[in-house]
Amino acid sequence: MTNSQNPNRALLHDVHDGATLDDLLAGRHRLMFECKRCGASQEVDVQSLIRNHGGKTRIAYLKRVLACDRCPG
Numbered sequence: 001m002t003n004s005q006n007p008n009r010a011l012l013h014d015v016h017d018g019a020t021l022d023d024l025l026a027g028r029h030r031l032m033f034e035c036k037r038c039g040a041s042q043e044v045d046v047q048s049l050i051r052n053h054g055g056k057t058r059i060a061y062l063k064r065v066l067a068c069d070r071c072p073g
């Protein structure tokens, strides 16, 4: 396997802004996001995001506020 693009992993960046966390959970996608602060890639934990923000939270919002574990706030 020399293909660097894993088809089972989508980037949060490629998800439609109008989609919600509930949509992600229903699709069972494995999502990665790249932290805007440090550039680290991390898997998105959809269920914990729903606990924290609610299932109706839009992806557009998450793209603005998500940071990785290493970056504060």
Ligand SMILES: [Zn+2]
Residues within 6 Å of the ligand: 035, 036, 037, 038, 039, 040, 067, 068, 069, 070, 071
């Ligand atoms: Zn970070």
